[in-house]
Amino acid sequence: MARAVPAVTRALDVLELFLDRNTLTAPEVAERLKLPRTTVHELVNTLVDRSYLIASESSPIRYRLGMRLFQLGNRFAEQLDLAREAQQVAAEVAGACDETVHIAVLDGAHVVYVAKVDSTHPVRMVSAVGRRLPAHCTAVGKVLLAALSTEALEARYPPGQSLSAMTPNSVTSPARLRAVLSEVRAQGVSYDNCESNDAVRCVAAPVADHSGAVVAAISISVPIIRWTPEREKEWTTLVRAGALSLSQRLGYSGSSDAIGLERLAVNSGG
Structure with missing residues (x-):
């Protein structure tokens, strides 16, 4: 080096x-x-x-x-199809649900928002493009971590090392995180139950590129005052559709289920 x-x-x-x-x-x-x-x-x-x-x-x-x-940032964005396409898809998903939509990528053990569209509701999640958060505390982060190999995951979260907490609901142990990521691979989506913000819940799905590799995640973030089991089902379906739409824009030719289940299981070493 x-x-x-x-x-x-x-x-x-x-x-x-x-x-x-x-x-x-x-x-x-x-x-x-x-x-x-x-x-x-x-x-x-x-x-x-x-x-x-x-x-x-x-x-x-x-x-x-x-x-x-x-x-320099604009020059970088010009070369990154993900940033351009992500903003368009985020706008479409936000238009369908009128809730805040984020698209993020993984940066080490953190996520970085590359696109965001706000809800028009007076009460909504406050965030910004470029914001960096601990991956294990967010729905988008858990989707992206679930796509890592066992070796890559352990490099970020060595066994026995405690994890930082953003709220009392945050996952704070590598063992618990691995169990959660196993559930994410089985479901194909991830949830944030007030783990990064104690007043907000989120649902996220993985985004794949032309090779089928998971390169980003898209989420819908909703204040808990508007979160209901019925709407959760709607938002889960919508975020899956948004993830597939963005994946297809990036050249992906498979199905939504393949992004959510098969690919994550393969990448995790499972």
């Missing part, structure tokens, strides 16, 4: 702090990264000079992400 360049790593660490913050000051960056203030000022000034960060005129000076990152 090639040696990482420390200065580049630190610059990227600075940028990644903005994944969950709109603005930061240089002292805040220094505190979060445990770096000397002089080093942080050099890094930040370089990023500002290259338009990766923008400095405000406030006091103290606050920084936000710059236009160069927007340009």
